[in-house]
Amino acid sequence: MFKTKISGVGMYVPKDVVTNNDLLKYMDTSDEWIQERTGIRERRYAHRTEETTTTMGVEAAKIAIERAGITPHDIDFIIFATLSPDYYFPGCGVLLQRAMKMKEIGALDVRNQCSGFIYALSVGDQFIKNGMYKNILIVGAEKHSFGLDFSTRGRNISVIFGDGAGAVVLQPSVNDSGILSTHLHSDGENAEILAMYNPGTHANHWKDQKLADFDDAEIAEMFMSHKMIDKAQLFPNMDGPAVFKKAIEKFPEVIMEALTVNNLQTSDLRLLIPHQANLRISQFVQKKLGLSDDQVYNNIQKYGNTTAASIPIALCEAWEQGKIKNGDLICLAAFGSGFTWASALIKW
Numbered sequence: 001m002f003k004t005k006i007s008g009v010g011m012y013v014p015k016d017v018v019t020n021n022d023l024l025k026y027m028d029t030s031d032e033w034i035q036e037r038t039g040i041r042e043r044r045y046a047h048r049t050e051e052t053t054t055t056m057g058v059e060a061a062k063i064a065i066e067r068a069g070i071t072p073h074d075i076d077f078i079i080f081a082t083l084s085p086d087y088y089f090p091g092c093g094v095l096l097q098r099a100m101k102m103k104e105i106g107a108l109d110v111r112n113q114c115s116g117f118i119y120a121l122s123v124g125d126q127f128i129k130n131g132m133y134k135n136i137l138i139v140g141a142e143k144h145s146f147g148l149d150f151s152t153r154g155r156n157i158s159v160i161f162g163d164g165a166g167a168v169v170l171q172p173s174v175n176d177s178g179i180l181s182t183h184l185h186s187d188g189e190n191a192e193i194l195a196m197y198n199p200g201t202h203a204n205h206w207k208d209q210k211l212a213d214f215d216d217a218e219i220a221e222m223f224m225s226h227k228m229i230d231k232a233q234l235f236p237n238m239d240g241p242a243v244f245k246k247a248i249e250k251f252p253e254v255i256m257e258a259l260t261v262n263n264l265q266t267s268d269l270r271l272l273i274p275h276q277a278n279l280r281i282s283q284f285v286q287k288k289l290g291l292s293d294d295q296v297y298n299n300i301q302k303y304g305n306t307t308a309a310s311i312p313i314a315l316c317e318a319w320e321q322g323k324i325k326n327g328d329l330i331c332l333a334a335f336g337s338g339f340t341w342a343s344a345l346i347k348w
């Protein structure tokens with residue numbers, strides 16, 4: 001069996017920088033509150049009418065493909081991770097295939113939110129290892145700015161998220177470098193505490209509770225309604241403190257799982273690239289695992305939480321800054337909505 005190596009990385013972030021102070025135009029918040037709770041100073045928002053999740057993914061993909069020394073025509077499988085697709089269906093994978101004039105290859109969309117990139121990486125790894133494909137493109141991209149509640153009501157969520165895209169190309173490794181292992185987990189018990197319910201086919205049931213104040217007759221009629229708009233039901237919901245609590249439990253657990261399976265220790269890690277959920281979460285994980293500052297890469301300060309894009313953007317930046325060299329041990333780890341969480345250990 002082959003090992004899978006990441007042979008090209010790319011990223012794209014929109015030009016529009018939105019500072020915490022810029023958000024004061026829409027909601028009651030403060031730079032101090034946002035920085036203290038999340039570490040975020042600014043984020044990027046896509047151009048409202050010219051950029052989409054797919055177009056940003058394409059820009060990141062072009063760079064990753066070029067750096068892998070191949071062309072879009074050489075790609076033989078696409079995996080696209082996002083929670084903010086251009087269309088409810090079809091997914092962004094086929095839109096990218098069309099935009100990049102690729103061959104009639106397989107295109108798979110992954111909907112695992114914050115852990116989407118690592119889930120995609122794990123799927124791609126299996127296809128390379130068993131010899132089915134030679135050049136797989138993985139993209140994580142999000143256009144959050146289009147679907148957030150920018151009133152004070154939605155401030156606990158809207159200040160956190162930003163737009164952008166990252167991409168990697170996977171190929172068979174010719175030596176012992178590459179992905180050592182991936183680890184995927186889920187627990188749907190609290191699926192609704194970080195979720196966007198509408199539009200959806202949930203029939204207004206959340207376990208034995210009702211999701212929203214709609215009677216059954218209305219639910220029977222609608223997929224999307226004026227009442228949903230009036231009651232701001234078309235935005236994500238999040239119980240921040242509950243997410244925080246679970247994240248600081250599962251991040252260290254899944255990182256240690258990856259190291260233990262490979263008989264390695266935290267001191268062997270050159271770089272941990274955690275999903276950029278919240279700087280306080282990353283700092284907690286760093287402390288808990290006894291990692292030094294230069295063993296952990298964070299860039300949430302500049303981009304906010306870009307969900308499926310956050311790990312490939314951070315990976316690309318760290319690589320561009322010379323923080324990742326051949327032979328280095330890199331750990332990617334994520335936790336998010338679902339809940340799902342995951343890690344990947346890579347010998348670069």
Ligand SMILES: CC(C)(COP(=O)(O)OP(=O)(O)OC[C@H]1O[C@@H](n2cnc3c(N)ncnc32)[C@H](O)[C@@H]1OP(=O)(O)O)[C@@H](O)C(=O)NCCC(=O)NCCS
Nearest residue numbers: 029030033037114155156159240241243244277278335336
């Ligand atoms: C969202 C998060 C930053 C909120 O911080 P917190 O300290 O838990 O804050 P709470 O939600 O308990 O709210 C505390 C107060 O701040 C207020 N608040 C919430 N958002 C605010 C904002 N943007 N600006 C100012 N005040 C805000 C709340 O209304 C609340 O006010 P109250 O005490 O008068 O009711 C934090 O819970 C978090 O980061 N959780 C993890 C979220 C995450 O990582 N999500 C992505 C998963 S991948």
